[in-house]
Amino acid sequence: MDEAAVQDIPTHDVIMIGAGPAALSAAIYTTREDIETLLFERGVIGGLAAVTDKIDNYPGFPDGVEGLNLAQDLQKQAERFGAVIELGEVTAIEDEGEFKRLETTSGTMRARAVLIATGSDYKKIGVPGELELYGRGVHYCATCDGAFYRGKTLAVIGGGNSAVQEAMFLTRFTTHIDLVVRSTIKASDVLQQDLQKFVDDGKITIHLGTITDEIVGVDNAVDKVMATKDGQKVEFKVDGVFVFVGLSPNSQFLKDTPVELDEVGLVLSNEDLQTNLPGVFVAGDIRSGATMQVASAVGEGATAALKIREYLEGRAHPVQN
């Protein structure tokens, strides 16, 4: 490539891919320290947090906070210090040494450092009512929303390790759980043995070979789950539904890049949150080992920003010595 062409490529100090809690927190830190930062968001600014009804466990909000409000406040805070958010997508990353070359929907760009913070989505089962009642009785995270179901009944949909484990966990709160399993339970032997105790105690009822057809709401809240078992219609009258059928990491654009992913498609990193590519960092729900919690994503975003600063300064940043 000739010199003139190189100079035509827009170059940024940091490009962040995604604008959820991890990236916005990182951007608060980088831009507050005058490190020029551009964020790309292909969906909703604020990510999963923005479409979450109420977040009860993000520290600092004693009575919880509306997900959309938190997302807007994170955006305001990052923009206050100079972060620029572009609606668009990064489609490829290439390592050119000092610079990373990014293909984006706004053309080719270069960045001295990159933060991957595209998050993960919960897999959906794709039945009527699931999207409409999301956050109004349909949930995908037991740690986030289980505590809203004290003394209530739930359906849990799924038959893998996490469905079984989270169903058992949710019995801390619930009076009864219907575990709705499409075929058979695929969880580990140990988990299945544990599960049996909850069945014996009458806390969980297992429904094998049961295909969920619809989640039915009344007055904007979950009323029942309709399903088919052995060709017969069955229904489960419940206060809420938790779906655990897997995670869908937003890492498709990394498939043909040198960035290393784990077997699920999450991005691998070292203790400095740096991927196998020097200068390319990762934070939040797309990181292998992520907890799917806003608090953790925010903390990793802040830490990643400090590590990016160290990287750009070409040295480790001692806290105090």
Added chain:
Amino acid sequence: MDEAAVQDIPTHDVIMIGAGPAALSAAIYTTREDIETLLFERGVIGGLAAVTDKIDNYPGFPDGVEGLNLAQDLQKQAERFGAVIELGEVTAIEDEGEFKRLETTSGTMRARAVLIATGSDYKKIGVPGELELYGRGVHYCATCDGAFYRGKTLAVIGGGNSAVQEAMFLTRFTTHIDLVVRSTIKASDVLQQDLQKFVDDGKITIHLGTITDEIVGVDNAVDKVMATKDGQKVEFKVDGVFVFVGLSPNSQFLKDTPVELDEVGLVLSNEDLQTNLPGVFVAGDIRSGATMQVASAVGEGATAALKIREYLEGRAHPVQN
């Protein structure tokens, strides 16, 4: 020990040592999941955050937040879910397998899991004005408070790696910095070479062999630093003072325990934030690798709580699979 004596010892699911942002966030998570949790705090609830005037970069507060308000809100949120905070101190930890035995100012206790979150303090130089003007012009963290000094002048006190590095970092904001060094500069050769460029550019002036005597305030804000060099009184008229003379980790009580510390006295952990003692976890500013940022401490607290839950359940907790 006989059976009766063992049964007399108060036993808790989780004991957290410290009640700063890391422990309070962890307690929000554990107690919200009905894991009984007792916190010990020997100083101020909220830790360093509580005595910080304004925190500008804790994500979720677009215009910043008073440290004391954030601390009180974290406390309220943890107590809302059932966390109990006891004013007192843990003086020893012993590993008894399933239980950890803790000596405390309220007597001997046992816990199934322990979180060490005692934080670190910045070392003080111990001159008149330092404490009185803390947060009103006297600072210990460049990432936290540097951005308040755009277009202003500063004195930086210290001569080690972090003093030199943070002084260079602070020139992003300031018009001039007086670097006040008690004896000679102890920073690495590379840092000293970098520093010379800032001196050549007139951005930093180095004062070797200069002992700070007093930080003088006018109208509750820093006005000047008074010092002695070669037996002569000197003074530096500045808008603020950053002191970088080291960290003082609150880990004295761990000295005679099996918990492994690094060379500075910070607690070592694996990627699950677990120390070398199974069931004993660490989060926040006392962790080796800590960033001294509220956001990071909060994120680690949340992550540690999820790891504690996994530990208490006797298995790894899959996010989704």
